[in-house]
Amino acid sequence: MKMLLGIDVGSVSTDIAVLDEEGEVIAWQYLRTKGNPIEAIKEGLAKIEKEFQDKGLDPEVVAVGTTGSARYLAGVVVGADLVKNEISAHAFATIREIPDVRTIFEIGGQDSKIILIRDQIVVDFGMNSVCAAGTGSFLDHQAERLGIDITEFGNYALRAKNPVRIAGRCTVFAESDMIHKQQMGASAEDIIGGLCEALVRNYLNNVARGKELLPPFVFQGGVSENIGIKKAFEKTLNHEVIIPKNNKIMGAIGAALLAKHDVDKNPRETAFKGFRVARTDYKTRTFYCNACPNNCEIYEIREGNTVIARWGDICGRWSEGLKRMKKVKTNKDGK
Ligand code: SF4
Known part of the structure; x- marks a missing residue:
């Protein structure tokens, strides 16, 4: 097969x-x-x-x-x-499943992206890997702090009656704000509901800033498992957001x-x-090349005793000799 x-x-x-x-x-x-x-x-x-x-x-x-x-x-x-x-x-994966998609929200464990598509062509995109406040690892951390299983987070958010407003601009502010709201007596449901809304607000104000958001909206990546975030997107955008069939592995x-x-x-x-x-058996190591002031950090991977790849060298001193061994077809930057 x-x-x-x-x-x-x-x-x-x-x-x-x-x-x-x-x-x-x-x-x-x-x-x-x-x-x-x-x-x-x-x-x-x-x-x-x-x-x-x-x-x-x-x-x-x-x-x-x-x-x-x-x-x-x-x-x-x-x-x-x-x-x-x-x-x-x-x-590519999303267009195949939802051919008329025009906006993809992708939120993963440690970074998030937005991809704008018009007539099945990527016309713009944005990425955020700097602030963790809008990513899955931040939600994981908060779930742990609140003693709630992350898989239950979305259901908690759906039960929120009055989601509290949480400053979602950075992890430090968001966390201290949540603790403050907890001390003021807000329920776990309202805090989690507020957290989902803060995450979406943070995402739209940073990753999606200045971009023309047009439906159909598709939401994927690990965080799209969280129904609370989907609902927060829909509330903020006032529009349906589609979760594709294989949302976590697109x-x-x-x-x-x-x-x-x-x-x-x-x-x-x-x-x-x-x-x-x-x-x-694979082994990796890094070392610095001191042959010129660039001091490149070289990454090396071995399969058994054979070096199968090196990269990180600006001039090709370490990688060139191995290139013919590699069958990987890619252009210079993998685009
Ligand atoms: S790999 Fe090339 S560019 Fe980098 S430090 Fe060595 S000689 Fe210089």
């Missing part, structure tokens, strides 16, 4: 999607990266391989794409046919579809190393 593989490695989550040739998701994993993207990839591939074995499926992966902040690393580790940035991957789906598109355009054997990646 021919399949496509997409991997989206972010700082908080590592998402893996396996699609059939028609683009339908047949297996997926959403894992915590925990500061170790290679282990997260290996764990995800091992789980997917086991799932296929249990189902008696014999997958033939014909195209592999990687995206996310660790897309190059992931591409080298698994043998990707295409490495692509998150904006392209998210947009980046991985887009990477897989883009890889297939690329392989179809330039037919070739996939560079995928196979599910053996899950059982392969």
